[in-house]
Amino acid sequence: MKRYVIIVAAGLSKRMGEGTPKQFRVIAGKPMLMHTIAAFDAVETSLNIIVVIPPASIPTWQELCKAHNFNIPHQLVEGGPTRGYSVKNGLAAIEDDEGLVAIHDGARPLVDKRIILEGFELAARTGTAIPCVQLTDSLRLVDTYGSRALPRTKVKAIQTPQCFLLPMIKQAYDAQDFMNFTDDAQLIERSGLPLSLYDGNLGNIKVTTPNQLIYAEIMLQLQNKKSS
């Protein structure tokens, strides 16, 4: 089966403060988004890589690719006003009606080979593959009346890449309400389909805060040292 990955990097990084959108911040020698793309390319060069970025950022991205001699083939797609629209645009760029697609956050540059391969394999067998990890902090459910403890061992944090059979995820995105979902797994579930969970990796963080950016940089530098 043909394999695609849609890397969603169309956010405007409101939580990171002003300045360059975080996916273009240079860490460990190149923009974060290039590390994310390279992580997928390193696993499988025959992968079809689709990168979704804000329409206004396309010229910037093209200049960055030249400046960094970044030549991993990828198809650029314009993002929409929310993550849901951006993923839908990415899916629309895939003409195939068969195959597998991994949908991945551009802000998770530390994704590793095992998660990527296991995701494609599990989705080929079951239709879906959702990586998740155990949390290390205690949890509470908070509402307007107060809060109550949640059993930590029963709660999993969901990561990406989330991998799906193409017809299944395309059909789910044809539903009217995709714009209300920030998580593809939930959208699939809403369509009445079961989800296959598998072990993610605590290190596969979504870079959201300035401290996480520092962490990602250090880890990428360590990876570079190991591979050089």
Place this chain on the structure above:
Amino acid sequence: MKRYVIIVAAGLSKRMGEGTPKQFRVIAGKPMLMHTIAAFDAVETSLNIIVVIPPASIPTWQELCKAHNFNIPHQLVEGGPTRGYSVKNGLAAIEDDEGLVAIHDGARPLVDKRIILEGFELAARTGTAIPCVQLTDSLRLVDTYGSRALPRTKVKAIQTPQCFLLPMIKQAYDAQDFMNFTDDAQLIERSGLPLSLYDGNLGNIKVTTPNQLIYAEIMLQLQNKKSS
């Protein structure tokens, strides 16, 4: 009101693999536990610091203190077989029946001044102060029948220091079942008392994995640079 902090560092670091218990691992120039103690001492030198470690580690700790010229005053208390027993031993070392106590994980060396001070102030007013943070990943509740999405915005991850009025937490620990709780907030709640939540800090992580140890080291080095 007199202020105490109980720093619980009596775990055996099963998740970190073999070798030195993580609280004694040297990062950014000294054992992690010394960074944690120093973070509290830096906020308020009149704080009474109680440190709970495994009984078998007491000679090691004393040697480490000499080797690192570590002279922040603290009272050593022997830990028990679970976190609950260790906290109870720490509370038993406080003769005062009035005052405030912060209970903190030794493996959270990145705790900051704002969290510590706000915790004492909130607990003085309301009896309890529990720092918590929003999660950045999507969440699922998993049971034997499958899994379902949890509304991420309603779930908070609980951190430490958790701060309490002394008589309140002592009474809660006199309950028979303290040994079943890994979280002091839950024990207080079980006693029928309300909890005051306040904003923690995503950077105040509990160091559990080798990658988190690397992260903590980097952040502590950055702090040292800023303060020197």
